[in-house]
Amino acid sequence: MNFLAHLYLSKNNPNIMIGNFIADHIKGNNYEGFSKEIQQGIFLHRAIDTYTDAHALVRKSKRRLHKRYGHYGGVIIDIFYDYFLAKNWAKYSEIPFDVFTDAVNKMFSEASDGLPIKSQEFIQYMIAYNLLFNYQFEDGIEKVLNGMNQRTKGKSKMNLAIEDLKELNKEFEEDFMLFFEDLRNFSDQKLKEIKKTL
Template structure:
């Protein structure tokens, strides 16, 4: 899953949200200096990623993609799934998406000093281009995928993945909806175990 889903699956604990958000920029077990709940968020993020990668529906979604993406297929599906979460946000939260993402940006800016360096470098771009809100639009997804393709020097071809999304849009959306129910249950169970 990508940023929006990881944040949403953290529940209402802001420190778990921070940990879940920064986890990709935290290597190995070098996070004992963080608040205990931030550590839990990092561990939750890793559990979510492991569960997602092993889930049969996610594997089916990856197989629906053109083979040109090779090992980037998982990243693309993560972004597609964040698109469907943002697009259907009202089905998952009573807080409007624009208000939710503004509160997330505020939280992260208030805690900028404790974020890993890579997260600190990324955050201004995320806020400037409002990634979390714009995931709901095909144009927003295209911009994210094009940016990621540039970071791979064009090797990933992720800039072409919007074609795959539009070609099988309803199928990908059905995959997401079914999978996300399972993931939501799994994440809540993990939060209760680590709390």
């Protein structure tokens, strides 16, 4: 899953949100210098990614994509699913979406020091472009896909994936809605388990 889903699944706990957010920039056991709750967020992130990659509905969504994306298909589906989460936010949260994204931006601007350099750089970018809030719009997703394609120097062709989203919007959304119920249940249970062991 992409950033918005990881943050949502952190149950509004700031430290777990931070851990969940920085997890991709923490290799192996380099989490040991962080607080217990940030470590819990890192472990939750890893569990969510493993569960998501193996899920039949996510694999179904990947198969819907054009073959040109190769191994970048999983990244594209992560971004698509964040779009559908943002678009359907009121179904999953009582906190208005703009209030949630503003709070996240404020929290990360204050917590940025002490986080991995790559996380700090992304936080600056995320806040400058109000990235999370713009996930709810097709043109916001198009900008993200264009940016990802530039990062891969054009190899991923991810800029073209907006065409897939427009063509099969309904099908991707159905996949997401079914999958996200499974993921929410899994994540809730996994977080309880992690809290018992850490």
